[in-house]
Amino acid sequence: STSAKVTGYVGSEQASLALAGANIVVIPAGVPRKPGMTRDDLFNVNANIVKELAIASAKACPKAFFLIISNPVNSTVPIFAEILKQHNVYDPKRLFGVTTLDIVRANTFVAENQGFPVDKTKVTVIGGHAGKTILPLLSQVPSAKFSEADIAALTNRIQFGGDEVVKAKGGEGSATLSMAYAGHLFASRLMNALSGEKDVIECAFVENNLTTSPFFSTKVRLGPNGVEEIYPFGPLSPFEAKGLEEMLPDLTAQVKKGIEFIKQT
Numbered sequence: 001s002t003s004a005k006v007t008g009y010v011g012s013e014q015a016s017l018a019l020a021g022a023n024i025v026v027i028p029a030g031v032p033r034k035p036g037m038t039r040d041d042l043f044n045v046n047a048n049i050v051k052e053l054a055i056a057s058a059k060a061c062p063k064a065f066f067l068i069i070s071n072p073v074n075s076t077v078p079i080f081a082e083i084l085k086q087h088n089v090y091d092p093k094r095l096f097g098v099t100t101l102d103i104v105r106a107n108t109f110v111a112e113n114q115g116f117p118v119d120k121t122k123v124t125v126i127g128g129h130a131g132k133t134i135l136p137l138l139s140q141v142p143s144a145k146f147s148e149a150d151i152a153a154l155t156n157r158i159q160f161g162g163d164e165v166v167k168a169k170g171g172e173g174s175a176t177l178s179m180a181y182a183g184h185l186f187a188s189r190l191m192n193a194l195s196g197e198k199d200v201i202e203c204a205f206v207e208n209n210l211t212t213s214p215f216f217s218t219k220v221r222l223g224p225n226g227v228e229e230i231y232p233f234g235p236l237s238p239f240e241a242k243g244l245e246e247m248l249p250d251l252t253a254q255v256k257k258g259i260e261f262i263k264q265t
Contacts, residue, residue, distance in 0.1 A: 012052050019060035023194075026098075026187055027053055027080075028069040032174040037166075042071050047261050050076045054083035062089035065190060065226055066096065069183050073097040073129035074251060077205055077215055078258030086262070093226035096190075097205025099129045099217045101175065101182035105161045106136045109154055114144050125158070125203055126218050126233045127244070133251045134159045135244060139237035151239055193222035206230065211244075213252045214259075 009018040019025060030046035050070050057066060062084075070076045077097040084090035106123035110116065127135040136158045138144065138151055146154070157164070165175040186202060193200035205217040208230045221229040236244060 012056070015053060015056035016060045019057055019064075022057075022061040022064045024065045024067065024187060024190065025057055025061060026067045026069065026183055028179065028183060029053060030070040032176070043075055043257065043261075046070050046072070046076060047079055047258070050079050051083060051262070051265070054080045055087075058084050058087035058089050062087065063091075063094075065094045065194075067098050067183070067187060067190070068096065069098045069179065071129070072254060073099065073205055074133060074215070074254035075258035075261070078255050079262055081207065081215075082259055082262035091226070092207040093228075095206065096186070096226075097129060097215065097217065098183055098186050099125065099134075099203055099205050100186040101162075101179050102129060102134050102136070102158060102217075103203055104178065104182050104185070106154075106158045109157055109161075110136075110138070110141060110144065113146070113150060113154060114141075116144075124219060124233065126216070127247055128213075128215075128217060128251045128254065129205060130254065131159055132243070133247045133254070135240060135247065137233065137236065137240055139240060140234060148239075155239075155243070190222055190226075194224055196224075201231075212248055213255055215255050216251070 027050065029049050031042060050068070057064065066080060068077050068080055077095065081090055081095055084095070102125040103123060106125050107118055107121045110123050111118035111121040124137045124140055125134060126137060127133045136155055138146055138154060162175050186204070189200055189202050200222040201219055202222060203217055204220050205215055206220060206227055207215055208218065210216050210218060210232060218233050219231040220227045
């Protein structure tokens with residue numbers, strides 16, 4: 001239903017041809033998780049895949065907007081950033097870790113819990129994109145009333161929803177369809193912003209100085225230049241403040257792991 005033309009390419013040797021002239025590059029490449037694996041277990045394989053694609057992107061389409069889905073996002077986004085820096089083409093406004101799946105899950109689970117229409121439910125999720133680094137701000141959901149047990153259970157399910165899917169599939173895959181949907185949502189929102197739509201606000205894992213972590217997922221306003229504004233995450237409940245304090249060392253270490261990987265290779 002559009003004038004888009006689809007072409008096919010195979011292998012890293014054709015990556016430059018695939019990327020040439022691209023305005024938006026979405027990268028979900030990598031191996032999926034299996035039962036018992038964490039996103040960090042994927043690092044050694046996926047880090048090299050993202051590194052190769054970052055090098056090809058820096059050469060073929062340095063001005064593109066880069067949307068990183070490959071796990072572990074907390075480390076692959078810094079890897080991509082370091083490669084772009086090496087090629088003197090890094091623009092922090094154009095590099096995004098896609099955490100939209102966390103928001104999709106949060107909206108779904110909260111709507112179910114509260115009896116809200118899911119399409120009207122908007123949950124802010126900050127931090128990173130792995131386990132405890134995922135922090136849904138349930139205290140900021142308008143008109144919601146949660147018990148302490150609800151908060152604990154919902155937070156845990158949002159943080160470990162990916163594990164739930166991996167177990168349900170019996171090791172035969174991960175959350176591929178929901179991730180595709182989430183990737184589509186964020187890419188579409190970015191395209192809307194690039195086309196001139198105003199006040200396009202989404203959560204994304206981007207470089208900022210909101211915390212001690214160089215990269216942190218928070219609400220950002222998208223526009224023609226990519227990230228036009230980064231929003232602070234606002235007041236936190238005691239439960240959320242504790243969660244933030246406890247996860248920051250892990251998030252910072254995961255970001256550092258990606259940076260160090262490039263420095264050592």
